[in-house]
Amino acid sequence: MSTENTESLLRVRGVGKAFPGVQALQDMHLDLAPGEVLALVGENGAGKSTLMKLLSGIYTPDAGEFFIDGAQVRIDGPRHAQQLGISIIHQEFNLMPDLTVAQNIFIGREPRGRLLLRDRELVARTRELLQRLQLPLDPNARVGTLTVAQQQMVEIAKALSYDAKILIMDEPTAALNDAEVAALHDLIRRFVAPRTGVIYISHRMDELKAIADRITVIRDGRYVDTLTTEDASMQDVIARMVGREIDTGAGPEGVRDDRETVLSVAGLSTKALLKDVSLELKQGEILGLAGLMGAGRTEVARAIVGADPVESGTVTLRGTQVRIKNPADAAAHRIGYLSEDRKRLGLLVEQDVSANIGISSLQERFLSRGFVNDRAVREKSKELVAALRIRTPSVDQPVRNLSGGNQQKVALAKWLVKDCDILIVDEPTRGIDVGAKEEIYRLLNELAQQGKSLIMISSELPELLRMAHRIVVMSEGRVTGELTAAEATQEKVMHYATLRPSPGDGGGDGDSDAHAA
């Protein structure tokens, strides 16, 4: 037995996997040592999730071998993977929205007697688990009613509850903000058993330094290199990842104040969360919306486009007060909204790439004499596929078959095609690799320069600080502060984001708050 065998918890050797038109993985290698956190990085479509799906038994490899503790294994379906001690958080949520938190976490492992389930024990065990992990979730809450970040916590709790030998996390932090990311890292350090190996996939370079012991880079389905985090600079990692230079552009300059106010929201309140939210958006401006999970940023966007009912408040477009009843209404007012929950609300996953890109703008752009001009839709789609570097064999590929990050790009492309005056983008770069992020920043900046106005919601502060002309910060459903690009720093934003608003303040004219700071 070679030393390699005894040292590795998991070894992947020469693994290949092809899909029609795509060689997703080729001659792939990977070594995971017991007790380490190994980051796996690569561009969108590099093959990371495919490798993880091979490891969890969802796909079978065309070639190659897997060894666990030195012994060769054939992974035969998700159940078998669980039995082998492999637990995985998939990139896409795999939760049952109609079941409760407890039912989701222990699905397939329900405590039961000979015939009946022991639901009391189920709830008790879940409560105990959640308490141990310090996750503020109610075991009896229906998962469908939770926010994206809370759902991610359910996934994390579920994965940790297996006490697995190999724990795989495919972009667990895409939906989390910085504080939650730190909390997750804490969880991993404290609750993952000492000999458990963790494979951690992320596009957020900043967190690799914080959590990973080693970093394996893959590109175009092939192994590139493995670096020790301590000795590697992020430049090294990115260079190996993209195999080309990426220029990180400078941040935006401030907007002139004499620009016209295109959108003004006053005193917006909803039953669920929002209290007296007011904000203004100027022409050609990128307005950042910052805040912690549950602060109400997405709710503001949804209220503006009429996706959720509001209790009170007004929306004024270029001086005229409007009542927007639903998203179609919003679109008629030339307001677009890119949802944070792309799979459920942003895409037709069974349809192909060009159908998705064209769907929102068929009427105004692609109709000739009553017929849909498919050729024009395809041409435009090809343009965007190239511009956003969407990795797909063709624009006829069903979106379901694209990698997670590439699906996100399609969702964004849809709104780029539709010629909106006001575009609200909710976590536009979630799950998108560093290279493509730059492309998206460039496109958003271009839109602003053309005179369009954007509201950008993001949990990644550095991104907001770089992109936004002005940042409105929310906490617990209220506006707690406003900062111009010049004054905004990470600390100031976090200060406002963690402010517990006393009833009465917040809302109103944010400017005074900002200058007080």
Next chain:
Amino acid sequence: MTAPAAVAPDQEQQPERPGGLAALKGKFQQLLAFASLVVIVLYFSIASPNFLNYSNITSLLFSTVVIGTLALGATFVIVAGGIDLSVGTGMTLCAVMSGVFIVNWGVPIWLGVLMTLAFGALIGLVNGLNVTFLKLPPFIATLAMMLVAQGLALVISKSAPIYFEGDSGYTDISTGSIIPGADFPNAVLILAAAALIGGIALNRTLLGRYTYSIGSNEEATGLSGIDVRKWKIIIYVVCGLFIGLAGVLISARLGSAQPATGMGYELQAIAAVVIGGTSLSGGKGSIVGTVIGALIISVLNNGLQITSVPQEWQNVILGCVIVAAVYADQARKRTA
């Protein structure tokens, strides 16, 4: 989704549990269906003196039995995100088979009944295999089974009714009364028992948990390590058992197996399920709701007859009730 709320009202160190209010909210559709049932009953009691008396109520309950039994089975399939169009003619085929077993082959009644239930399960098994292994959409697979069952019922019976004449014990299954003194048909008790067992199965067993889970997100259920194909087959088989039971109950009630009937029952059964608050897209629903839904349909039919509303109008009104029931449910979700 009643199970956890129902079983853990006490104990636990944590004080803040979602109160009874949240649980109530979840039951809104059931409450609403129940309230409509009460209103309809009240209306007919006032409109006609003949409505609220013992013999009418027993005959009303009696008339709920067949649709109710089929709807119980359909609830499992629909909560799992499927549909079963074969319950109506499947029931007829089971009734014919019961006649074949008991009258033509002369097997004892108890064995004939068991064989009929098994035959119903077989229909469900074929449906389940077609849906899972052939990957047919449930609508198509069970539409085909609906036609096959209708045809087979006619072929096997040579298009003639089979009468259970010498077997008076058989008709007792439906029309007899084991409650001494009371003239209360056994079929209603059997329906109640079936509903109780169905309710426990859906709320308190692994089968029920996975039925909701598959209906809620089939892919995620599979990725959680659950053998979705196996459980889907079981769900269709369970539905088949109810089909078999309905076949026994209807033939025992009529004293004969009528091979040319059955078409249309499946839609009534689905209507009962839907009125009871089960979502056709899966993941949500309950047995209690289905029972109430079935009762609403038969109260309407019975009450409209008693108040001399022409029969042609009954389905018109039923259609409107379906729209109202489902609309109310959706409206509540929008505002919640």
